[in-house]
Amino acid sequence: MMTLLYKALFMAICLLYLIPAQGQNGWTRATKGFYAQASLSHFSTGNYYSSNSTLFVGGSTFQSSGLLLYGEYGISNRFTAVVDIPLLLLHRFTTTETAVGTGSAKLGIKYGLIKKIPLALQVDVEIPTNDGVTLVNTKEPNSLGIKEQINLPTSDGEFNVWTTAAISKSSSSGKTFGSLYGAMNFRTESFSNQFQAGLEIGQLLFDKLYLIGKLKIQEKVVDGSSSASASFLYGEGTTFTSYGITAMYKLDSKWKIVAAFSDYTGVIIQRRNIYDGPTFSLGLALER
Amino acid sequence: MLMLQGNCGITIQLHLFFKLKTFIMKRSIIQTSLILLAFALITTSCSKDDETLTIDSASPSGTFTPERSGSLTAESGTPTAGTVELGKDEDNVNFLHFGSNFITELATGTVSIYMSTSAVFTASPGTGNPDLKLVGNISKNGEQYHKLSESVPSNFTHVILWCNTAGVPFGNARLN
Numbered sequence: 001m002m003t004l005l006y007k008a009l010f011m012a013i014c015l016l017y018l019i020p021a022q023g024q025n026g027w028t029r030a031t032k033g034f035y036a037q038a039s040l041s042h043f044s045t046g047n048y049y050s051s052n053s054t055l056f057v058g059g060s061t062f063q064s065s066g067l068l069l070y071g072e073y074g075i076s077n078r079f080t081a082v083v084d085i086p087l088l089l090l091h092r093f094t095t096t097e098t099a100v101g102t103g104s105a106k107l108g109i110k111y112g113l114i115k116k117i118p119l120a121l122q123v124d125v126e127i128p129t130n131d132g133v134t135l136v137n138t139k140e141p142n143s144l145g146i147k148e149q150i151n152l153p154t155s156d157g158e159f160n161v162w163t164t165a166a167i168s169k170s171s172s173s174g175k176t177f178g179s180l181y182g183a184m185n186f187r188t189e190s191f192s193n194q195f196q197a198g199l200e201i202g203q204l205l206f207d208k209l210y211l212i213g214k215l216k217i218q219e220k221v222v223d224g225s226s227s228a229s230a231s232f233l234y235g236e237g238t239t240f241t242s243y244g245i246t247a248m249y250k251l252d253s254k255w256k257i258v259a260a261f262s263d264y265t266g267v268i269i270q271r272r273n274i275y276d277g278p279t280f281s282l283g284l285a286l287e288r
Numbered sequence: 289m290l291m292l293q294g295n296c297g298i299t300i301q302l303h304l305f306f307k308l309k310t311f312i313m314k315r316s317i318i319q320t321s322l323i324l325l326a327f328a329l330i331t332t333s334c335s336k337d338d339e340t341l342t343i344d345s346a347s348p349s350g351t352f353t354p355e356r357s358g359s360l361t362a363e364s365g366t367p368t369a370g371t372v373e374l375g376k377d378e379d380n381v382n383f384l385h386f387g388s389n390f391i392t393e394l395a396t397g398t399v400s401i402y403m404s405t406s407a408v409f410t411a412s413p414g415t416g417n418p419d420l421k422l423v424g425n426i427s428k429n430g431e432q433y434h435k436l437s438e439s440v441p442s443n444f445t446h447v448i449l450w451c452n453t454a455g456v457p458f459g460n461a462r463l464n
Contacts, residue, residue: 048454051365058411059455093453135397138453142400143422150397150453234395237365273365 023200023212023246024181026120026168028112029074037070037285039258045277051237053270060093062275066103068283078115082108082124091152092136099134101154108162117167124162126185132157132234156234158189175204184221191236193221210248214262217241217269240276241268248285256285346435350378352385356463358447361407366393368459372447374440382436384423384447391429392449392458399426400452401434403444407460420448 029035046061067088073081086103108124134154137147166181178201185194198216205211219239244262251257263278264271354373362368370390376382384401392399402409405419412418421444424434449458 048456050363050456054364056364056454056456059451060453062454095453142425142452144424146398146425148398148400148425148452150451151395 023179023214024122024164024166024183024198025177025179025200026112026118026166028078028080028110028115028118028120029072031074031077033074033288035070035072035285035287037068037258037283039068039070039260039281039283041066041068041279041281043275043277043279045275047276049266049271049274049276051273053266053272055276060095062093062277063091065090068281072110075109078112080110080112082106082110082122084108084124086154089154091134091154093150093152095140096138096150096152097136099136099152099154101134102129104128104155106162117169119165119167122162122164122166124164126160126162128157128159129155130157153234156191158187158191158234160185160187160191162186177202191234194235194238195219195221208250210246210250212246212248214244214246215241216243219269220272235273237273239269239272240264240274241266241271244279254286254288256287258283258285346433348377348383348433349381352377352383352433354385358461358463360390360392360447360449360459360461362459363457366458368392368449372461372463374447374463382439384434384436386426386430386432386434388431390431392426394427394429396451396454398452399458400424400450401426402448402450403440404446404448404460405443407446407448407462409448409450409457 041064043064044061046057046059048056048059048062050056066086069083069085069087071083075081084106088100089103090098090100092098105127106124107127108122110120110122113119113121130153132153132155133151135149135151137149141147162183162185164181164183166179168177168179170177178199181196181198181200183196185196187193196216196218198214200212200214202210202212217240220237242262242264244260246258246260248259249257258281260281261278264274264276352373352375354375356375357371357373360368360370360372368391370392371387372390373385373387374382375385400422401424403421403423404410410419421440423436423440426432426449446460446462448460450456451458
């Protein structure tokens with residue numbers, strides 16, 4: 001009996017370490033276990049979908065680069081603390097100066113409702129790091145001799161709360177795994193609430209490389225009264241379908257290299273109020 | 289900010305300059321009080337010189353007479369709305385007038401005002417943009433005038449509010 005119990009426990013711990021972090025899943029960390037990741041990301045596109053899903057391609061190219069920090073810490077076997085901070089964000093159009101700042105900080109607690117399935121509930125508060133106004137000038141004046149301004153905030157200036165429920169399943173070997181999740185974003189400052197749902201499927205290859213496919217939708221739930229409808233960086237009325245792939249390569253038992261690609265599509269939910277383009281990221285992760 | 293509103297304001301400010309601090313510190317309380325009283329009387333008597341005089345050359349001289357007008361239609365999900373009038377003041381200077389009911393999306397930054405030969409922003413930089421004339425920039429909602437440097441040809445039938453950086457229309461109005 002005890003042998004079976006130890007085997008089950010060992011398998012659970014193995015699965016815990018097998019599941020790559022920074023995704024939505026039902027697993028929680030073991031007590032005092034942690035995952036820390038720093039990554040660089042880059043996004044560049046000239047394709048803008050308006051609030052009514054009309055595509056505009058005639059503007060300048062929007063570019064965003066970031067230094068992103070992500071961490072998880074097992075407070076107990078059921079509670080995991082989660083931190084997600086875009087430490088440095090650089091936003092610019094090719095025709096403007098660059099806006100520099102820190103993105104909204106996300107702090108959360110994940111609770112393992114049922115460990116066997118596993119099913120977890122996570123609540124994150126997203127704290128703004130500025131008032132949502134970062135005006136930058138165009139590099140060149142217009143024909144009236146005026147340098148125009150554009151608002152490229154690194155934080156949306158509003159406090160919001162994400163509530164996420166996620167359920168996961170893995171194969172008996174632990175090499176194949178998948179998660180389903182749904183999340184509500186309760187926003188303030190008269191912004192509309194948002195709903196997200198997603199699917200993630202992963203596979204461990206050669207005992208070294210995780211490949212994880214991701215699919216996510218975002219929909220507006222309740223109309224807010226904010227007039228900032230066109231401010232894509234506030235995400236007001238932003239809807240999309242996104243897909244991506246993440247590769248994690250185990251350097252040793254603790255360190256991993258993480259590379260990810262994601263992009264948007266209008267297959268399930270149309271793209272609205274969003275710059276549509278690919279995001280690439282490369283990072284280093286430490287896990288214990 | 290004045291520049292962005294298309295105004296050519298002239299601001300004249302006169303500032304009094306004094307260096308009494310060291311002197312005051314060396315005097316008794318009574319002497320200091322007397323000096324401060326004297327200073328207060330002097331500055332009060334000079335208060336007219338310290339006023340800010342702003343000459344707003346973007347405001348029409350006398351009565352503004354609309355020649356063409358229209359209502360804005362919102363585009364790209366912005367809340368753009370309101371009346372627009374093209375006309376002249378008593379000095380025969382051309383102005384574009386946005387009514388008190390004017391509103392557009394300002395959170396993104398500067399919104400440019402174009403006169404256009406159609407409702408569609410048709411840029412042609414290679415040929416000098418013959419279908420567009422940039423006439424000003426919006427930086428606030430509500431009533432405002434924008435002085436035009438020249439008269440607008442009759443084939444420029446529309447006003448377009450446009451975000452130059454993103455290349456997105458915020459709204460347009462046909463002027464009849």
